Structure formats: structure tokens, C-alpha cells
């Protein structure tokens with residue numbers, strides 16, 4: 001699960017904006033006082049509430065999400081919602097409490113939460129964030145979408161090899177997202193800031209585990225295996241729900257019609273950004289069962 005947008009109307013998945021956008025440096029640090037270190041034990045949920053209230057009192061923007069994102073991060077998750085209840089209600093170790101106080105005190109000094117937790121989501125990527133490099137804006141995802149749509153249209157024109165030049169790459173969000181969606185693209189990213197160039201390079205090397213995304217030549221390797229096996233484990237009318245690359249639904253439909261006669265392709269659903277992302281398939285009633293019905 002990605003971090004969610006905080007601003008009303010901005011997509012369900014992914015990114016949000018916590019704290020000021022743009023450059024943030026040590027000059028921006030404000031004097032701040034953290035709440036007293038807890039004498040007794042404290043759970044993650046209690047900590048979220050305690051820091052939310054403290055951020056509120058001190059006028060930190062988006063206090064609840066700030067508190068949630070920091071504490072989720074400490075517990076190794078992107079959001080509080082994906083953590084098991086047990087993890088939220090058990091007492092935190094002393095080490096975790098100390099880390100939490102350190103990170104929350106940074107937020108109290110108005111450091112954007114992206115810098116506090118040192119990473120943020122941009123489209124499908126989780127990128128490392130570090131001052132003074134610019135934190136990508138959520139709106140920039142729309143620019144990437146626009147460029148991708150254009151490039152994808154051009155690709156149908158023929159086998160032309162496209163090259164993009166990004167001037168002012170910051171964390172590398174735009175270039176890396178383009179490459180992520182169109183690996184055959186050549187991208188040159190430059191920035192006048194050495195910090196930005198270094199961070200872009202780090203982010204390029206930090207991609208998620210490629211095997212987690214490797215679907216083989218046509219991107220459907222794992223999906224085909226799932227759909228081949230599905231009829232064996234589904235009961236009649238049992239369903240398969242897939243989240244796939246937006247290019248895949250028509251290919252999956254076609255492949256299933258030819259190769260898995262026990263499955264019926266029910267429909268394709270769109271995600272909140274309007275991209276065809278979800279495939280629903282259903283096991284047909286087997287002929288054997290029809291025969292049994294007749295008996």
C-alpha cells in the first residue's frame with residue numbers, strides 16, 4: 001500500500017503532501033520543544049495520538065498524518081492502516097521510543113515529513129528524499145502521465161527509439177518514473193546541483209527488487225501461471241482478481257479466451273486515475289457438473 005494523498009481530491013493511492021513544498025534547510029529549523037519523554041510504556045497507537053496532539057498544539061501542519069507517517073515508518077510500514085492491530089497495541093521498545101522522539105522532534109522543527117522519514121512515493125516508486133533536494137510535487141505525477149501517454153502513442157508509430165532530456169531532475173522522480181513505465185526509453189537527467197545528481201543516481205540504483213516486477217518478455221509470465229492453475233483451485237463461479245499493468249487487460253482477455261476455457265473474463269475495472277488496472281475473471285461451471293445436474 002502506498003502512502004495516501006492528504007489533500008482532498010488528489011488520488012487515493014500514493015503520495016501526499018506533508019509540510020511545506022520546496023527547499024528546506026537548516027536555516028528553516030525552528031526552536032521547538034518535544035513533549036516529555038514517557039516515563040512508562042507506550043504503544044504505537046498511543047504515540048500517534050500523543051504526537052498528533054503535540055503537533056496540533058505547536059501549529060505543525062497536517063498533524064495527524066505527520067504523526068501517523070512517522071510512526072508507521074518506524075514500524076517498517078508506509079501507513080498505519082497496513083499494520084497489524086497487534087503491532088499497534090503492543091508496547092514500543094525503548095529504542096523505538098528514542099527514534100520516534102528524534103524523528104518527531106524534527107517534524108516539530110517544521111522539517112517536511114518526507115525529509116524526516118527520508119523517503120516518499122512518486123507514482124509507482126518510493127524515492128529517497130534528502131534536503132536540500134526538492135521534494136516532488138503530487139501534480140508532477142500528472143506531467144509524467146502526460147509525457148507517457150504521448151510517448152506511448154508515438155510508439156505505435158513504429159520502432160523509433162525515443163530519448164528524453166530532463167533539465168533540473170531533483171530527486172529523479174520524473175526521469176525514473178518515465179523509465180519505470182517505459183524501460184526501452186533513453187533518459188538523460190541533469191541538474192545544476194550536485195546533491196540532486198547524487199540523489200537521482202541513488203534513486204536509480206534503489207529500484208525495487210526487479211524480480212518483484214519482472215513479468216517476463218510480455219509481462220504476463222506470472223499472470224499466465226496463475227490463470228492456468230486457477231481453475232484447479234476455484235470452485236464454480238469462484239473469481240480471480242488481478243492488478244496489472246494498464247496495457248495488459250486486453251492481452252489477458254485474449255490469452256484466456258484461447259488458452260483457459262474454464263475461465264470467463266468478466267470485466268476490466270479502472271483505477272482512481274482512470275487507468276485500466278483490474279481484471280476480474282470467473283470460473284465457469286464445469287461440463288462435468290452440468291452432467292451431474294442432469295443425473
Ligand SMILES: C[S@@+](CC[C@H](N)C(=O)[O-])C[C@H]1O[C@@H](n2cnc3c(N)ncnc32)[C@H](O)[C@@H]1O
Nearest residue numbers: 134135136140167168169170173191192193196
Ligand atoms: C523545482 S526543482 C524540480 C525537481 C524535479 N524535476 C521534480 O519535479 O521533483 C528544480 C530543479 O532544477 C534545478 N535547476 C535549477 N536551475 C537549473 C539549471 N540552470 N540547470 C540545471 N538544473 C537547474 C534545481 O537544482 C532543482 O533541482
